[in-house]
Amino acid sequence: KYLHGRKGERAVHIGPLNAPVTMEEIEKVVIECRANNFNKAYVLGWEWSYEVNELAKNLARKNGVDLRLVQIPSVNEIKSLLVGFDLQLLKIRDDVVEKELLKYVKFSEVAYLEIDTKTNGNEVLLKITDFQLAPTAELAEIANKVKDSRELIDYWAIDWNYKGDTFHNQWQSFRVKKNPKVDYEAKHKYEDAGEYQIMVKVIDVFGNDTNKVLKVKIE
Template identity: 85%
Template sequence: DDFFCGSVTTLAVAEKLGRRWIGCYLSKFAIQVTRKRLLDIHNSKDLLEESGKKKYGKPARPFELWNIGNYETVYWQEREDEYLAFMLKLYQAQPLTGFRYLHGRKGDRAVHIGPLNAPVTMEEVEKVVIECRANNFTKADILGWEWSYEVNELAKELAGRNGVDLRLIQIPSVNEIKSALVGFDLRLLKVPDQVVEKELSQYVKFSEVAYLEIKTEVKGNEVTLKISDFQLPPTAELAEIASKVRDSRELIDYWAIDWDYKGDTFHNQWQSFKVKKNPRVDYEARHRYEDSGEYQIMVKVVDVFGNDTNKVLRVRVK
């Protein structure tokens, strides 16, 4: 086990020796470095070859990536009601009562605030959608600190089937909120309403999660996917590098495809990612199916900041 896995050396060595391993880290970027190094392990040196010139040559065994939430918000756990009220004010929404999952309303949109120390899950999204439908809300915003890896497109698809126009809204980082609250104790949520409404809302911006567009081409039993557009919501991090980005797709650090997604575990059957020797990804992928029929494809994209965006597609091959 390596609970500060950093440059991934412990995990990589354990993998080459055929040992089981667990790695943890706080940084999304570091986790992405870990994933890429393990996926590229076949190109690294063989530990058992003395000259150091021979490559390991074997792919990494299947591994799972888990998001267990943001530790920075733990101190709000005992003040959940105050936290919800604060977030609704920050989002400029009015509180609602008498509902279990609908915490507020902004215009004609219901608002749900995601959990403090865990990612928003599909189960949570489904409960919000059901409550919206039962109470004649046709539009809803779900605010989250973190998102389970399957939520992005699956959530909108689920909501659409139930007649709900759903937006997934990223809650700004704790540091962004803190920087706009100089002079106030964020832990105690002792911030005057007028400060939240008139000043804080100018500096703390909520935005939708990333937009991913994929073109699909089917010829017989062969399917071609091409990333045609990828847009990140405006953030301070993005502003720092925006002038260097000529094509928004350059913000993709890694993407992978499960060509036969069953709705549960994502199986990494194809991937392209940036490495030092080749700092570009392929925007196009092809796959040939052995059997005709209808297939569900899941695409997972990770941007240069370590954030995941997913999209599910359906194709029929002959």
């Protein structure tokens, strides 16, 4: 039910299209891995609930499963990467996709993104407190030049009232030559009380996406 395939020695789970991957989902994947004698797994997702990442990996590790979280590129990202190709993606044979197109589309391991959330009346403050990329050859080349791992953020954007479908860019901060660091804090005031979902989208210096969904209650 929760294992959708395998790649090599790893079980594969693909998260829902219109909802974030949750810890409950991860727990069920780990249980099925144990029941089917898998000790390694990939979980692919478009979006991730706020508590998923290190908690998920720790849970899996305690149960003897090596878990890797992988970001699925959005349709718009794939289209932008394949500009110049005259394609109807759903009609292309699998062997052509694997041979010709996958070299342009990256499925990167999800970065560790920690965001501190504070509310004061109708105002919410978000602060990026940590950002860690999975080890890669690209990262190794520049690691000694990076003093604060948050410097690896090229751009981040926020949808302050995310409805679970389209991401609306309502705030953003990006690096420029004069200031090669993004702002690590963002504020927003809500007009009405209630519970809100906030989606944060971070693009690192290698062009990879990390998305996180947060929940806040405004009184």
